[in-house]
Amino acid sequence: MPTASTSIAGIDFSAASDSVARQLIGMRILMAGVGGVIVETEAYDGEDPASHSFSGQTARNAAMFGPPGRIYVYRSYGIHWCMNFVCREAGHGAGVLLRALEPTHGLDQMRDRRGLADTRLLCAGPGRLGQALAIDRSMNGMRLDQPPFALLESVPGLQRTVVAGPRIGISKAVDQPWRFGLAGSPYLSRPFR
DNA sequence: AGTATGATTGCCT
């Protein structure tokens, strides 16, 4: 029987999460028509001590162990909703955290949701991004290639130099360079050095 | 049932 495609907008989500995280830079993500260019990501994997999935499947991280190309949403610090794309095959517990966008679509809605005018701060950080795109628990497990979500290829001609560095806000595997960003973007949560 | 802990952000000094 045919294997379901894990490819969306030219990205094979059955690949390793660091490869997917790098490829996602420069692509565009929309939730109900609101979103922008992905400028910062982080990769996590089941073999990775910093990953939610490292200690095995639980109710919270179940989506990470499901099919690739879906959304994993978690609550951070009791305040923020953060969004990941599930990678590899079901059971691996791998994913990519979306950390920052360059806002291009639905700026007014983002400003309303964030209570903020500064475009640079609308999606500069995983919690901010989640708030700007109105991400919440109900999106956990949803498909990335079906409404309300849409993943679009990079804008043709985009200057796309990807930089890598250590991930932010973790206490384990801190030297693993699995944070990726669009070089020189003013929309990053923090600069790369 | 109680406690410890964040893949963070925003406000304060």
Next chain:
DNA sequence: GGCAATCATACTG
């Protein structure tokens, strides 16, 4: 730069 906010989840007893 420091730190409080705030709560779902996981873990302990």
